[in-house]
Amino acid sequence: METPLEETDEEGTGGVLSSEVEINLGRRSHPSFPFSVFLSTLLYSTEVAFALYMFFIYQKGNDIYWTSFTISFIIMGAIFDQITLLFFNKDSRNKVVLLFWHILLLGPIVRCLQTTVYYHKLLKYLTLEVEESRVSNPARNKILERKIVNSTRYILRQDNAFKCMTVVQAFVSSFPQLIFQIYVTLTIKELPWNRALLMTCCLLSAVYGAILCSILAIQISNDGTTIKLPPMELFYVIIWRFLEIISRAVALALFAASLKLKSLPFLLVIYFVSVLAPWLEFWKNGAHLPSSTENNSSVVGTVLVLIIITLLYAAINFSCWAAVKLQLSNEKIFDRRERWSHRIVHYSFQFLENVIMMFVFMFYRGEILLNCCYTLVAIHIIIIYLLGFSFMCLFYHYFYPRKSDKIL
Template sequence: MEDNDPIERETTSDAGEPSEHRASVENGVLLVVNHSRIQPPFSVVLATLLYCAEFVSASVMCAMYHKSEDTIWMGFTITFVIVPAVLIQMALTFFHRDLGRDRPLVLFLHLLLLGPVIRCLEALVVYYKAGKKEEPYVTISRKIGLKKGQNLPMEWEIGHSERTLAAHRNAFKRTALIQAFLGSTPQLTLQLYATIQEKYVLKTRLTLMVITLISVTYGALVCSVLAIQIRYDEYKVRLRPAAYLCMIAWRGLEIATRITSLVLFSTALTHWVIAVGLLNLLFFFIMPWAEFWARKGSLPENVENNFSKLGTTVVLCMFTLLYACINVFCWSAVQLDLTHRELIEKKQCWGRQAAYYCGRFVENLVLIALWYAFKSDFYEYVCAPLLAVQLLVCYGLAVLFMLLFYQFFHPCKRLFRHNVHDCLHCVCLKGGGGRPRPREPPNSYSTNATMVLVPDEHPPDITSQLGDREMADTLDAA
């Protein structure tokens, strides 16, 4: 895609649809008009449906456990429903800053654990009321940046409706992670364990297991997409359907084999699985803080303006807990940097990713071997060696789909200094001293039409056309 005009350029919206923008200078102010059609909030609706479906199916399962007097399983099922639901209400309230606003009905619905439902309805109302054109404007921060002579990328401004929908999408992406890894993964592990122990499958339990598996896979998918968007924030990325299918296969196989390995190990050595889970959780929880102390860094001050150091520490601990829970079951796709204002390290850590998957493969192998050695008589009716081999093969397939994604379907693969093929070539020729050739610097735009670089050319100096008095008023307002 070639375009020599730094003002008029084809971009890609959050949902992947191209949109056209027109810029003009009127009365010394650069106006950027967005004529794109606002995208429906599909991610908000999907996250809400998964939340409601899991809540309802878990409630029915709790009623069945109560009738059969399985108090222990009923207690764990209620815990894995209520805890993530409460955290989701707190997260939505935090993201939308409702505590300082007069919205008693919304807060009351949050107390009833119906916050995602009312937020989804709000997003749908905003979408259906939104017009096709929005009032153009220029942000104060961009004026200040241009006044200081900074080489800022051209930023297409969006209207109020699009900003509101974007806020809902961002909030529900975070709540999808909470729902998936603080609720759905332990719920799926519990129900699979109960199924093996009772030696028969209930339709209600099977429904709950399917819903939780979909929720976990969707949460892992959101985690991967968020990692790409954060790491390549200078680009508008768009994933093709083949990339989504590859990621679904990668994440689904990775999570399914991990949970199955833990459940099989727990049926043979019930109490030892608690130690395995706690060691995993503590390791991934302490690791970011150990790096933070080793760097002698300071806590970021812009997590929330009204937070004290204690409040910031509590938020960072909750964020680290979520990060640790993700890594217990699958690769989080990001590395935490508690000293950075975005809390995410943007550098691609290939070494850590390779170490994670190698270590996880070895751990799953050890768990399956211990299960095979101490398995109960029930598994005499199951071909245990074949089951163990299938689990290892499925985890290998998950790694294979991951490599295929990074080699062929990653939207920013042209930005990699070395791709998967280069790394494998280097490993194969390691004994002969072969090293991969440095890749040529990528072009400004991908030939795959999956990413668009935000232009970095100097925009027209609109500050020279603004009066000194107008700029002084702008700076005072900032």
Template sequence: MCEVAMEEQGSEITDMERCSSREEYGVIVESPRHRVNPPLSVVWTTMLYCAELITACILCKSYHKTNDVFWMSLTIVFMLVPAVLIQLTLTFIHRDVGRDRPLVLLLHLLQLGPLIRCFEALVVYFKAGQNEEPYVTLSRKTNLEKGREIELEIGQTERTLATHRNAFKRTAVIQAFLGSTPQLTLQLYANIQEKYTLSVRLALMIITLVSITYGALVCSVLAIQITYDSIKVRLRPAAYLCMVLWRALEITTRVTTLVLFSTALTHWVILVGGLNLLFFFFLPWVEFWAQKGSLAEGVEKNFSKLGTAVVLCMFTLLYACINVFCWSAVELDLAHQELINRKQSWRRLALYYSGRFLENLILITLWYFFKSDFFEYVCALLVVVQLLIGYCLAVLFMMLFYQFCHPCRSLFKYNVHDCLHCICCRHRPASRRGSMPPSYSTAATMLKEEPLELLDPQNCLPPDERESLA
């Protein structure tokens, strides 16, 4: 999964390899490479989609044989709802409604849209390099290592593959948090209530957990790419390892806590989940109304205000579903054209994880006191301790990522070490804050606001080279 995410990060249309020797006005001109990277992320997302769909169908057949109508109905709902949304997303991104493609639309109606899209991406990849094609557009990025601006030539093949990759990133997130997350919660709850484990159900739980972890990983990578859109970003394997451990532990402990709480207080879990969903759904809209902004006009040119509002509501619903189970890594701004606020706040991140830890602690404590007789043969106190330690480990890996593995950590003014040992920096005068000695490490953290001068590529250079450029 880390290799797929690395391919997804390194094969963006802005990531070129060969550089010509000429420089014009301090801009390095890079020519397009002769060989493009294979669309591994597209294939991986398609495999997860098909594996979860097939396994869910087999499990529904097993439920039908044992007359478990309730489990079967919910499994079908959590299987079909994300599948329909994925078909709509792929059709919307590729703009196939107004094109004469009956076979593609038929496969989308049969919920097999990802298969034909994956096939199209593979065909484009294997045909790449057969005919020499000129670049179709230019893009400029800042290389943090060299401190120079790089001009990139984008070919038609790379742009087409980038469209497929971007589409499947969105479908991976939709599949993870609108399908796999409720499916994993349901099957784990059914496994505890029925007091036995089916092999097919266990396989579906493993697939959904992998799908959720991958979807959360995609959210983190997309947040970095959106926040630092003008910078050439490349993540190392250690960064992906930290993110995978961070996301897997965070999601596993959260889902397990909710399921255990639901076994003790079944009806109360609906209130907890509903309040979480409503809070994160209305939070962007309340901020939007407080700012008295207007609806973003860049969603789709052909949409009316009603259509734009519907799309924004669906986008906000996805954002809320992500935050119910894990940190979404982005902050919505409905008035902005990109719908994302580039200035991410460390304070909001700290509040989220502090509040989530407190909520998990309360839920697991209530389960400990109101648990059913089935858990008498289980060391409940050990389960509580394991869940709390698991969530703390998730936060630890998150801090390690921002401290040592974030690709743009040289742009941050303060790192995690400074935030933990110098919390009073927020209350210091600006003069004293500016005269602070640099930290012993070059690691990163999230800032409330990033100074614009830090985004100047010349600030990444040593003083001697900076003077020579001036």
């Protein structure tokens, strides 16, 4: 008869630091469920479901323009999500089956179910460990210890993978989808419940992705140490990111609805400035690839990866502050130092962009978009953005986790 100790879990542990495993093993009497995995999967599933529903509605109404953009944002975000999860997971078992689910764009759901199974396995192994500790059997204890380590590593790897997937989903799909649906609402002056639900899902996904950017930036500045924000600190981060995302999305939607296709050059300039800035700094520093990447991969592959990272970094900066500074000439890629100058420069330029877009919205009235005072709407959006900036300053000045009791 097969016992639980005869199972084997020998999958790779890519992307998981040994220090993280040791931290979790030190607290393994009360392991916590990786709710970030569940939340990321929930946001992914609901957003795709509501977006597909809106796609069919637009298709029935023969709205080719709205149908094309809606489905494009869905597919683009879903594909990048699958690539992100595959990048983190070096599957040795059931590789073909898992690849099949990713091709069907159901990879996050399957990975979430797998993580739940591994979590219950970990609880079972911990229970067995308590029972085995009463009986001295070194061989069985060693096997059990290895299974606990493998399960913990798998859960940590999925936790990291889904956090990165959420960031990609937020700024490659959710934020553009949110702007577009606001644009549609302004154009037809109607907000049905189905579009409102899609916009709510996109907003939650974008805000959650921005919050994860802030938390990951704090971890990077603390040498990759896992951090836990207390409720007050987390509250300030949530309010800051929510105000920043909603004001930026509405400003972009109003600007695009005012100028239509004429707004595209301005938006492309804003985006490609963020794309080119890290490369200009890279060339200024001598145009040398990081030494570690030169030794481990081809130059072409390294440049391709850096380009993808730059495009994602620019998409984040286009929507909100990325909370980190990209340094392509550095082996660490991201600057670990806290730079107020970087924050001030970003928010100054983005504030200027928002002001320009609001002036265009107020004075260029190709058609009536709102049944209220244009100037009042523009002032409210600017005030909301400044409030978000104020909460950011309060967080970094008073609540930034520098003390050891806030670091696990």
